[in-house]
Amino acid sequence: MIHIIGSGLLGLSIGYELLRQGLNVKILSSNLDGESSNAAVGMLAPQIEFKSTEEKLFSLMLESKNLWNNFYNKLTKDSGIDCEFQRNGSLAIATNNDDMEKLKFKAKFLSQFGYEIKFLDGRETILLEPNLSSNLKGSIYFKNNDQVNAQILKKSLIKAFVKNGGKIEEKIRIKKITLQKKKIKLLSSEKCFECNKVVLAAGVWSRELLLESFGISIPMRPLKGVTMEFYHSDKENNFNHNLWFRNIYIAPRLNGNIVVGATEDEVGFKQEINMQDMFYLINNLWPLIPSSEKYAFKNFKCGLRPTTFDGLPVIGSIDKITKNLICAFGHYRNGVLLSPLTAKIVSEIIVNNKENYNSLSPNRFKFS
Numbered sequence: 502m503i504h505i506i507g508s509g510l511l512g513l514s515i516g517y518e519l520l521r522q523g524l525n526v527k528i529l530s531s532n533l534d535g536e537s538s539n540a541a542v543g544m545l546a547p548q549i550e551f552k553s554t555e556e557k558l559f560s561l562m563l564e565s566k567n568l569w570n571n572f573y574n575k576l577t578k579d580s581g582i583d584c585e586f587q588r589n590g591s592l593a594i595a596t597n598n599d600d601m602e603k604l605k606f607k608a609k610f611l612s613q614f615g616y617e618i619k620f621l622d623g624r625e626t627i628l629l630e631p632n633l634s635s636n637l638k639g640s641i642y643f644k645n646n647d648q649v650n651a652q653i654l655k656k657s658l659i660k661a662f663v664k665n666g667g668k669i670e671e672k673i674r675i676k677k678i679t680l681q682k683k684k685i686k687l688l689s690s691e692k693c694f695e696c697n698k699v700v701l702a703a704g705v706w707s708r709e710l711l712l713e714s715f716g717i718s719i720p721m722r723p724l725k726g727v728t729m730e731f732y733h734s735d736k737e738n739n740f741n742h743n744l745w746f747r748n749i750y751i752a753p754r755l756n757g758n759i760v761v762g763a764t765e766d767e768v769g770f771k772q773e774i775n776m777q778d779m780f781y782l783i784n785n786l787w788p789l790i791p792s793s794e795k796y797a798f799k800n801f802k803c804g805l806r807p808t809t810f811d812g813l814p815v816i817g818s819i820d821k822i823t824k825n826l827i828c829a830f831g832h833y834r835n836g837v838l839l840s841p842l843t844a845k846i847v848s849e850i851i852v853n854n855k856e857n858y859n860s861l862s863p864n865r866f867k868f869s
């Protein structure tokens with residue numbers, strides 16, 4: 502039996518893949534407020550999301566994006582729940598000359614990788630999205646920069662996991678991990694789990710658990726993010742593509758709702774949603790989408806992104822601890838996108854004993 506700590510999108514995707522490989526799996530989760538997966542929008546947008554300093558991450562994002570079709574088809578068949586993977590592409594929009602310069606820089610960088618980038622002027626952009634303000638300067642259309650509904654994805658994974666024989670124990674907060682001969686013990690307030698192999702997928706809380714248990718400090722911190730969702734009754738107000746502008750993005754859902762993301766704040770483990778969060782999102786939305794004044798408010802969500810100092814996720818075992826404790830956390834702003842690839846990497850480690858992605862290994866850090 503493999504034990505997984507954490508039932509966010511990473512823990513669930515890994516659990517689902519391990520079951521498909523024929524293993525028995527149990528997930529233990531404390532269902533903490535601030536879970537990143539509960540707030541995620543679900544953009545699957547490698548070319549738009551990457552930054553020029555993140556070449557390694559970019560290749561992981563592309564690799565995982567290529568796995569998405571298969572992952573989605575299998576999952577939908579297994580769970581019977583469609584997580585609304587929309588291949589609707591994205592428009593990165595320039596609202597002023599500064600934005601246009603940034604788009605040109607991105608286009609130049611991407612051309613090194615063989616991408617042919619086509620700029621659309623203001624008029625061509627409005628033809629694609631008539632509900633945008635005519636004040637915009639232009640845009641780039643990115644095919645294959647799609648979206649999924651992250652919260653339905655989570656429901657779909659839970660359903661498929663349980664249907665395939667996986668077990669989930671809720672409200673179990675692991676407080677300490679200890680080693681005893683070849684066994685790993687997971688201690689919560691009420692219970693002790695004796696395990697052969699454990700996957701640590703507790704998002705940003707993984708750091709505290711490793712520190713408390715082994716004195717090992719992974720350089721990772723929470724980055725608070727807030728999203729908001731609206732609905733409107735007028736179908737004419739819908740958008741066809743995902744839209745990115747002025748440091749925010751919009752995901753038009755299949756039911757007509759509109760999700761707007763996201764803030765990024767260094768406030769430790771604080772999870773409150775304050776006026777500044779609301780103002781930031783609304784203030785950026787309003788000028789480019791005049792009809793947003795008629796949107797009806799549905800909800801705000803807040804999550805803590807598990808963010809490593811080098812921006813890469815942490816996947817693999819720690820030499821100083823044991824081969825049988827496998828880390829799978831630190832996916833920062835791309836955990837939804839990277840779920841299929843992470844599940845594949847962890848299952849290769851467990852099933853075939855292969856650690857092929859050295860750049861993601863926790864051993865890259867010098868532990869204090």
Ligand SMILES: Cc1cc2nc3c(=O)[nH]c(=O)nc-3n(C[C@H](O)[C@H](O)[C@H](O)COP(=O)(O)OP(=O)(O)OC[C@H]3O[C@@H](n4cnc5c(N)ncnc54)[C@H](O)[C@@H]3O)c2cc1C
Pocket residue numbers: 506507508509510511512529530531532533534535536537538539540541542543544545673674675676702703704705706707710725726727728762763764803804805806807829830831832833834835836837838839
């Ligand atoms: C506002 C926002 C928008 C985002 N949008 C996108 C996006 O569009 N596309 C994208 O790819 N990514 C996006 N992300 C990033 C993505 O949400 C994360 O990278 C991903 O969800 C991380 O998943 P996780 O399973 O590692 O962690 P989490 O989702 O945080 O889950 C951790 C789990 O571990 C459990 N846990 C913690 N400690 C313990 C313990 N001691 N014992 C037992 N259980 C424990 C928690 O209860 C939780 O279930 C966004 C994030 C935010 C905040």
